[in-house]
Amino acid sequence: MNCGDGRPADAPRDGDDPEPEPLRTDLSPVVEAVAEADATGFVAVGDRFDADLRYLTRVAEPDGTYGVVVAPASASSPPRAVLLVPAAVAEVAERRFVDAGRVGASSTDAGFHDGVVRAVRTDRADDPVGVRTAAVLDEYDSDDADRVLVPRSIPHDAAVYLERAGYDPASTPVVADSRAVKSPAEVDRIRRVQRATAAGMARAETVLAQSDPSRRGPPEDDPAGGPARSSGTDPGDDAPPALRWNDAPLTVGRLRRAVNATLAARGVSDAGNTAIAVGRATADRSGRGGFAPAVGRPAPIRAGETVVVELAPRGPDGYHGALTRTFVVDGDGGWERRAYVAVEAAREAALAEVTAGTPTATVHGEAGAELAAYGFDPNASPGEPGFTHDAGHGVGLSRAEPPALPGGPALRPGHVLAVEPGVYDPATGGVRLGDVVVVREDGHELLGSYPFGTTPVDREESDGCR
DSSP states (O other): OBOTTSSBTTSOOGGGSOOOOOOOOOOHHHHHHHHHTTOSEEEEEEOTTOHHHHHHHOOOOOSSOEEEEEEOOOSSSOOEEEEEOOGGGHHHHIIIIIGGGBSSSSOTTSOBTTSOEEEEEOTTTTSOHHHHHHHHHHHHOOSOOOEEEEOTTOOHHHHHHHHHTTOEEEEOOHHHHHHHBOOHHHHHHHHHHHHHHHHHHHHHHHHHHHOEEEOSOOOSOOOOSSOOOOOSSOOOTTSOOEEEETTEEOBHHHHHHHHHHHHHHTTOBOTTOOEEEEGGGGGOOOSGGGOOOOOSSOOBOBTTSEEEEEEOOBOTTSOBOOEEEEEETTOOSSHHHHHHHHHHHHHHHHHHTOSTTOOHHHHHHHHHHHHHHTTOOTTOOTTSSBOOSOSEEEOSSSSSEEEEETTSOOOOTTBEEEEOOEEEETTTEEEEOBEEEEEETTEEEESSOOOOOSSOOOTTOSGGGO
16 A cells, blocks of 8 residues: 555655755856846845755854855956854854865865855854955955845845945845755755655544544633634534544644644654644635634634645755645535535646746646636635635745746746645635645656545555554
């Protein structure tokens, strides 16, 4: 049999994978952007939660602020990149920023793969990082240029320090554009996380499959460890029965904790991204993960309600997975069945357009057209029945990043996308299905698979899957 993550029961687990290739960032696009803008250099400042800085440096250990400066080539030297970090993380920074960027596997004499010479500095650690970046720029400013390129997200104080030093910060999209196209090593990281994501989904589906409807009332307390998503209104006496699992009420919080425990066992972090919504709450997408949190009440899961499970865990190198499925325990095969068939068809229609050169609007448009063919409004506003969000987005060091579907540029090889259409009815519930793909020259590749179906199945019934 197959495990819930699509692998055979005797397939190797994540821990049996070969050692991944080192992550190396090509800094040449940054150097080219600096040259085209006739700028002194490029500066990025942030902390370990800054995805742009993590991409540029492959370092995420500093507790405080750190920064990187990229300077163009001069008549006497090649382009250079200087990473400014606290002394406590200098060794890690040397390994990930400098050594990993060399052409040779371990030789300190080898050149750098992108021609950009790298260095790590820990001097002047008591000075603000913005001041330190300006000092590095002063060393390399041979043309007395005053413009310096920065990401749009640069902290205000860093920009002020650059201005005080006589530089004119100008925002550039070069980092966001570079991050959007993944290298083979980055795709491999996402594929690994996606396997763990599928295991988390299998846990959610198995818990639902093992639950039983009960006429007992909802729990008095639900210490969920995160925001609960209720069915939206007081259920009343004629509400569908609440589900019980392992002799206790099954709530959104219990289901989330079960999923997150499986993710942790697979070596990834839920990162606060495990979003579970039930019933009418699935149509309210104003909160984190697209679902609005219920306030001050437990969130029982009831028979016949749609249960949308949206997972986006983060792996040890910072890359995310993404997987969304919808389940119904003891459904009547009415609205939710029609919606599920429509969304599954919309997903297939969208994926059929995912190839290099396709406008992102086309992918979204095909999903909407398929939903319209099933009678769902493809241009519905939030709070109205129909398709109320984009067909997808990029996935990487952020759980959602460019390109957007629609709103982004034409698809390029290496774009990694979460394609996830859905339909919602505030009076009934919602259905959403989502998977991660990488764009290829002649199509796309799914980075993992997971079964479909509204009725939950025990995906962990074989010991080989546990």
